[in-house]
Amino acid sequence: MLNILTNNFGTLMSGLGYTLLSSLIALVFSLIVGTVFALMEISPAKWVRVIGKTYVEVIRNIPLLVITMGFYVIVPKYLLPVDGFTAGTIGLTIYTSAFIAETVRAGIESVAVGQMEGARSVGLSYAQAMRQIVFPQAIKIVIPPLGNQFINLVKNSSILAFVAGFDLMYQGKIIANATFNTFDTYLVVGLLYLVLTMPMSYLMRHLEKKWVTA
Amino acid sequence: MHKLKLWLTAVALMVVAGVAAGCGASVADQDALAHAKKTDTIVWGVKADTRLFGLMNTKTGKIQGFEIDMANALTKQVLGKAAKATLVQVTSDTRVPMLKGGNLDAVIATMTITPERQKVLDFTDSYFKAGQSLLVKKGSKVHSIKDLTAGTKVIGVQGSNSVDNVKKAAPQTTVLQLADYAQAFTALKSGQGDALSTDNGILYGMSQQDPGYVVVGGTFTKEPYGIALNQGQTNLRKALNKALAQLRANGTYERLINKWFADIPGFDIKEVE
Amino acid sequence: MQSFIDAYSQVNLHYLLEGLWVTVEVSVTSIVFSFLIGTLLGIARYVNVRFFSAFVGFIIDLIRNLPLLLILFFTYFALPRIGIRLGVIPASIVAMSIFESAMLAEIVRSGINAVPTGQMEAARSNGMSYVQAMLHIILPQAFKAMIPPIVSQFISLVKDTSLATIILLPELTYHAQIIYGQDVNYTIPMFVALAVLYFVVNYALSLGARLINRRLNHA
Numbered sequence: 001m002l003n004i005l006t007n008n009f010g011t012l013m014s015g016l017g018y019t020l021l022s023s024l025i026a027l028v029f030s031l032i033v034g035t036v037f038a039l040m041e042i043s044p045a046k047w048v049r050v051i052g053k054t055y056v057e058v059i060r061n062i063p064l065l066v067i068t069m070g071f072y073v074i075v076p077k078y079l080l081p082v083d084g085f086t087a088g089t090i091g092l093t094i095y096t097s098a099f100i101a102e103t104v105r106a107g108i109e110s111v112a113v114g115q116m117e118g119a120r121s122v123g124l125s126y127a128q129a130m131r132q133i134v135f136p137q138a139i140k141i142v143i144p145p146l147g148n149q150f151i152n153l154v155k156n157s158s159i160l161a162f163v164a165g166f167d168l169m170y171q172g173k174i175i176a177n178a179t180f181n182t183f184d185t186y187l188v189v190g191l192l193y194l195v196l197t198m199p200m201s202y203l204m205r206h207l208e209k210k211w212v213t214a
Numbered sequence: 215m216h217k218l219k220l221w222l223t224a225v226a227l228m229v230v231a232g233v234a235a236g237c238g239a240s241v242a243d244q245d246a247l248a249h250a251k252k253t254d255t256i257v258w259g260v261k262a263d264t265r266l267f268g269l270m271n272t273k274t275g276k277i278q279g280f281e282i283d284m285a286n287a288l289t290k291q292v293l294g295k296a297a298k299a300t301l302v303q304v305t306s307d308t309r310v311p312m313l314k315g316g317n318l319d320a321v322i323a324t325m326t327i328t329p330e331r332q333k334v335l336d337f338t339d340s341y342f343k344a345g346q347s348l349l350v351k352k353g354s355k356v357h358s359i360k361d362l363t364a365g366t367k368v369i370g371v372q373g374s375n376s377v378d379n380v381k382k383a384a385p386q387t388t389v390l391q392l393a394d395y396a397q398a399f400t401a402l403k404s405g406q407g408d409a410l411s412t413d414n415g416i417l418y419g420m421s422q423q424d425p426g427y428v429v430v431g432g433t434f435t436k437e438p439y440g441i442a443l444n445q446g447q448t449n450l451r452k453a454l455n456k457a458l459a460q461l462r463a464n465g466t467y468e469r470l471i472n473k474w475f476a477d478i479p480g481f482d483i484k485e486v487e
Numbered sequence: 488m489q490s491f492i493d494a495y496s497q498v499n500l501h502y503l504l505e506g507l508w509v510t511v512e513v514s515v516t517s518i519v520f521s522f523l524i525g526t527l528l529g530i531a532r533y534v535n536v537r538f539f540s541a542f543v544g545f546i547i548d549l550i551r552n553l554p555l556l557l558i559l560f561f562t563y564f565a566l567p568r569i570g571i572r573l574g575v576i577p578a579s580i581v582a583m584s585i586f587e588s589a590m591l592a593e594i595v596r597s598g599i600n601a602v603p604t605g606q607m608e609a610a611r612s613n614g615m616s617y618v619q620a621m622l623h624i625i626l627p628q629a630f631k632a633m634i635p636p637i638v639s640q641f642i643s644l645v646k647d648t649s650l651a652t653i654i655l656l657p658e659l660t661y662h663a664q665i666i667y668g669q670d671v672n673y674t675i676p677m678f679v680a681l682a683v684l685y686f687v688v689n690y691a692l693s694l695g696a697r698l699i700n701r702r703l704n705h706a
């Protein structure tokens with residue numbers, strides 16, 4: 001098992017690098033896109049709400065693999081060339097954004113309605129009240145479930161293996177095929193994923209405990 | 215209560231250790247021929263995404279192709295007329311781990327006999343002599359392996375030795391590895407690569423499906439296909455080799471080759487037998 | 488447009504629905520198994536028997552933090568090494584159940600945690616045993632709060648079955664791939680079909696859950 005790691009160290013590390021890179025990009029963009037759709041879902045204008053709700057419901061109920069393969073196969077054929085890494089990362093971003101939208105929406109809604117009304121009555125605009133009163137309170141509620149979404153995101157980035165995205169899982173499959181030592185290879189790959197996700201998971205539990213008691 | 219806890223923990227640890235060490239009797243180590251005779255079937259790993267060799271017919275839900283016919287004929291030749299072949303779908307990616315893991319008795323899935331594979335698997339005599347070639351879009355600038363210079367992208371399939379062959383013959387090109395031939399061909403059609411490289415028999419199958427894509431440049435390797443078995447399955451290997459010779463002698467082999475490959479333009483059946 | 492008409496031929500639709508049936512079959516079986524195992528594991532982690540609970544917790548964390556794709560691979564390729572040869576459907580069910588049990592165990596644990604401790608104390612002081620209090624007082628309350636997260640987990644499970652295409656489980660996504668593997672013009676129609684079929688199944692699931700939730704809240 002150790003020789004799998006030492007003989008393929010460079011390959012595995014480059015895979016780990018692509019996994020991290022894809023996860024980070026998807027994390028940033030899904031946070032932005034997700035928050036936008038969360039705000040749309042609770043917007044005062046009905047048609048904006050409908051768009052937000054539809055996006056979230058549709059994306060949430062379709063497998064990530066279908067979304068990603070769609071980008072890999074359909075977009076370059078009709079629109080513009082995207083490689084596997086890009087297609088995978090876009091798929092990951094869109095998929096995760098729907099879950100983040102749900103999490104953020106639930107967080108905002110859990111802040112009492114009175115807070116918004118109070119802020120508006122002292123003369124703040126909707127945007128100001130949202131930014132200065134509701135958001136800071138919502139963030140605390142939202143952080144633990146968001147953390148879980150990020151762990152899911154890192155794990156889900158293994159979808160890149162389906163579209164030749166050079167990530168950890170893809171490199172693992174190639175090493176498994178080259179060495180014919182499937183079992184040990186996936187053991188090593190599994191450990192590398194745990195190196196990424198386990199610390200996140202413990203950090204989240206720590207934050208959760210701290211804030212629930214605080 | 216305390217004893218119970220310790221006991222439970224010990225059991226759990228043992229299970230984990232057992233799985234990790236892969237102890238216990240692996241299916242792969244049992245005598246496959248004896249097992250096949252007992253169950254009256256041989257479990258074959260076959261392709262389901264490769265025209266001419268093994269392709270799923272969505273109408274009947276059955277896999278069809280030269281290798282499927284061979285698997286059926288060989289099973290009957292080894293075990294008797296009443297026996298039936300059990301077909302399990304594999305890809306280039308999954309066939310070796312599945313065979314080594316013991317999910318299969320034998321693999322007949324466009325698998326080239328190579329020295330690297332012979333270190334971990336046993337092969338029967340060759341039943342088909344293919345050679346690696348290139349499939350490109352009609353009118354493409356790529357005419358042979360020499361045109362695969364820096365900046366080009368070649369699509370291959372994970373777990374197939376054609377990927378290594380491309381890297382040797384055209385070290386400058388980027389190789390993208392996809393999970394199976396269906397996805398590889400779809401990726402080529404989506405413009406994810408300039409050429410798709412694998413064995414000519416498989417490529418002719420794709421070209422037959424979509425005439426907008428052609429096989430170019432002739433073959434640049436020799437790829438003798440063999441049936442792969444787990445190491446140490448000498449009884450099954452001998453039985454299959456004998457059956458293969460019998461099928462060649464009684465004309466069945468010739469008939470099957472003609473059935474699948476006689477009508478393919480540009481394909482020389484003399485070369486493959 | 489013609490490609491849509493050709494792609495949705497009776498033969499292909501039939502083949503897609505066959506795949507959908509396998510998806511449903513594997514999902515439902517895995518849901519049942521993971522619900523039972525996940526509840527037991529969640530309780531095991533909650534009851535806080537020193538060492539044992541920590542050990543269960545560690546295993547749950549381990550599984551939760553691995554990609555399902557990897558667990559699928561492991562189950563399919565590793566089980567025969569200890570003498571178990573599984574077909575692709577049972578292997579997928581085992582892998583899904585292992586993964587989803589760990590996810591559900593966490594939901595169950597936090598669900599029980601949310602029930603005020605006074606409830607357990609009150610039940611015990613009324614002469615109930617620990618097990619009785621758990622079964623009759625704590626769990627029913629906890630499950631009510633757990634329904635929404637459990638349902639989203641089940642929706643994930645249905646979607647996640649598509650990952651088993653990697654070990655060639657003949658489910659919906661794989662069948663769609665086989666169809667567009669035969670004719671590239673079917674690619675887009677197949678993706679549309681996949682999106683619609685998964686959406687319908689999962690949306691039905693969440694509507695059903697909403698109905699149950701409403702019933703429970705009225706009762």
